[in-house]
Amino acid sequence: MIKDISLRVSPEIAATPELLAQKVYGVAGCKVNDWKIVKRSVDARKRDIIINLAVRVASGEDDIVPSGYVPVSFPDVSASERKVVVVGAGPAGLFAALECIRLGIKPIVLERGKDVDARRLDIAALNRERKIDPESNYCFGEGGAGTFSDGKLYTRSKKRGNPTEVLSLLVQHGADENILIDSHPHIGSDRLPGIMKNIRQTIINCGGEVRFLTRADRLLIESGKVTGVETSDGSKIYGDAVILATGHSARDVYRNLARDGVKMEAKGLAVGVRLEHPQRLIDRIQYHNPAGRGRWLPAAEYNFVTQADGRGVYSFCMCPGGVVVAAGSGPEELVVNGMSASARSSIWANSGMVVELRPGDFPEYDGRGEFEMLDLVEDLEKKFYKESNDSITAPAQRMKDFVEGKDSKNLPPSSYLPGLYEARMDKMLPPFIARRLQNGFRQFGRKADGFLTNEAILIGLESRTSSPVRIPRDKETLCHIEIKGLYPAGEGAGYAGGIVSAAIDGMRCARSISQSLIPT
Numbered sequence: 001m002i003k004d005i006s007l008r009v010s011p012e013i014a015a016t017p018e019l020l021a022q023k024v025y026g027v028a029g030c031k032v033n034d035w036k037i038v039k040r041s042v043d044a045r046k047r048d049i050i051i052n053l054a055v056r057v058a059s060g061e062d063d064i065v066p067s068g069y070v071p072v073s074f075p076d077v078s079a080s081e082r083k084v085v086v087v088g089a090g091p092a093g094l095f096a097a098l099e100c101i102r103l104g105i106k107p108i109v110l111e112r113g114k115d116v117d118a119r120r121l122d123i124a125a126l127n128r129e130r131k132i133d134p135e136s137n138y139c140f141g142e143g144g145a146g147t148f149s150d151g152k153l154y155t156r157s158k159k160r161g162n163p164t165e166v167l168s169l170l171v172q173h174g175a176d177e178n179i180l181i182d183s184h185p186h187i188g189s190d191r192l193p194g195i196m197k198n199i200r201q202t203i204i205n206c207g208g209e210v211r212f213l214t215r216a217d218r219l220l221i222e223s224g225k226v227t228g229v230e231t232s233d234g235s236k237i238y239g240d241a242v243i244l245a246t247g248h249s250a251r252d253v254y255r256n257l258a259r260d261g262v263k264m265e266a267k268g269l270a271v272g273v274r275l276e277h278p279q280r281l282i283d284r285i286q287y288h289n290p291a292g293r294g295r296w297l298p299a300a301e302y303n304f305v306t307q308a309d310g311r312g313v314y315s316f317c318m319c320p321g322g323v324v325v326a327a328g329s330g331p332e333e334l335v336v337n338g339m340s341a342s343a344r345s346s347i348w349a350n351s352g353m354v355v356e357l358r359p360g361d362f363p364e365y366d367g368r369g370e371f372e373m374l375d376l377v378e379d380l381e382k383k384f385y386k387e388s389n390d391s392i393t394a395p396a397q398r399m400k401d402f403v404e405g406k407d408s409k410n411l412p413p414s415s416y417l418p419g420l421y422e423a424r425m426d427k428m429l430p431p432f433i434a435r436r437l438q439n440g441f442r443q444f445g446r447k448a449d450g451f452l453t454n455e456a457i458l459i460g461l462e463s464r465t466s467s468p469v470r471i472p473r474d475k476e477t478l479c480h481i482e483i484k485g486l487y488p489a490g491e492g493a494g495y496a497g498g499i500v501s502a503a504i505d506g507m508r509c510a511r512s513i514s515q516s517l518i519p520t
């Protein structure tokens with residue numbers, strides 16, 4: 001017989017297999033032949049931190065608890081007559097390709113950047129030489145923005161699909177099975193590259209194609225239907241449909257689409273700063289313990305959200321034990337983001353702290369149509385770059401100084417490798433953003449004693465929270481509303497935010513294409 005039991009145990013018991021096993025045997029109330037944790041979460045609301053566990057127990061002589069996931073078997077599609085061109089090898093593109101294969105369609109994946117190994121060298125050079133290669137950086141290359149990302153895998157949007165499908169595929173390609181049980185699953189930027197490579201290998205082994213350093217520059221459209229793409233070297237690649245999964249950093253893609261008359265619309269997004277605290281301080285606050293997290297607990301997380309003058313102000317993509325990185329994709333822009341390795345062991349905690357912006361908020365951008373928000377964020381990124389002496393050395397200000405509108409005389413050590421300089425972020429940011437952030441920080445400081453502190457610094461600019469453009473598509477078929485055969489997918493299309501939701505969206509597009517290719 002198999003049954004589920006719930007346990008509430010101390011962090012030490014949860015982390016010590018022998019102690020946990022004793023607890024399971026005690027609570028199960030029957031002979032235990034085998035057991036597995038199926039859900040795990042940290043309850044840090046009170047001083048005594050509790051780990052909540054759901055445990056599946058098998059009690060019969062021959063019973064065992066089955067593994068948490070069933071691997072998908074992918075057929076050989078090398079001879080398939082159905083072909084789909086997938087532009088972009090980020091989570092949306094790669095998961096779309098896997099789903100195409102599962103459905104018997106041959107994917108041809110085109111990626112402007114390099115494979116992860118070559119990309120890793122470019123990123124090391126970026127941090128050393130403070131120069132961004134516009135085709136190989138934290139946003140472009142195998143795995144997209146998802147490769148050297150933090151790899152947090154929780155998504156709030158469960159309406160559109162099943163996150164477990166994506167997590168299972170990640171496990172199948174090398175991720176730890178813990179991501180299937182943790183309430184806040186995380187992979188880490190040290191493990192993601194290997195997983196992305198394994199996904200590429202599955203695609204190739206099954207007869208799909210993955211072409212690096214191949215940028216799609218133009219859609220080939222005949223009588224209102226897309227037939228393929230033209231790449232940067234002038235080649236034409238044809239397919240029954242095109243999945244456009246180019247992420248939201250590829251601004252040239254939006255401009256090329258506009259040139260070709262593809263309908264798009266402006267979309268709201270959020271802009272602000274990266275906030276970096278010492279991790280020990282966040283541990284003390286979140287675990288209500290001056291001694292910090294101790295031996296058994298993970299680096300603590302936080303999540304803040306409030307309203308200030310009619311706009312949301314919130315923490316975004318929090319990276320416990322992480323580092324701040326230069327995540328621009330063009331040569332003259334200053335953009336920061338955050339990531340952490342699987343151990344989350346750095347001495348810093350960072351998160352985006354951003355203010356919601358809507359079309360119409362900056363009247364000087366009225367009349368820019370679909371590019372209203374894109375132009376706004378691009379101008380801000382360029383302004384930050386210019387004011388930083390044409391470099392990605394980033395401006396920073398201590399948190400309390402920012403709220404009080406004061407100079408920071410010096411800065412504490414930071415994880416940001418290209419370096420920081422003291423700046424008045426309260427003046428560099430547009431007043432619309434700065435005022436609301438100051439207001440939000442005051443509120444967060446009241447909610448969490450010690451959070452609003454000069455031990456923390458703001459680093460600018462955090463501007464790639466989501467797409468500034470939406471490529472409208474039919475709700476049912478996910479096909480572009482005007483151009484047949486064009487499936488805008490993932491974050492760049494404006495229908496996803498984050499690794500899991502982008503992957504889900506890519507898979508949904510593949511399914512819809514498969515339906516449309518069934519002969520009637």
Ligand SMILES: Cc1cc2nc3c(=O)[nH]c(=O)nc-3n(C[C@H](O)[C@H](O)[C@H](O)COP(=O)(O)OP(=O)(O)OC[C@H]3O[C@@H](n4cnc5c(N)ncnc54)[C@H](O)[C@@H]3O)c2cc1C
Binds near residue numbers: 139142250491
């Ligand atoms: C530093 C950092 C940390 C992050 N941390 C997290 C996190 O912890 N959790 C989370 O859920 N999300 C995180 N994100 C966001 C996440 O990475 C994105 O939401 C996700 O990658 C979006 O997937 P996508 O496939 O839609 O687009 P992308 O990942 O942006 O992929 C698009 C791909 O298309 C390629 N491309 C663009 N234009 C062309 C073209 N013309 N021709 C061919 N190829 C092209 C690009 O090179 C890129 O590889 C992070 C992002 C960054 C930068």
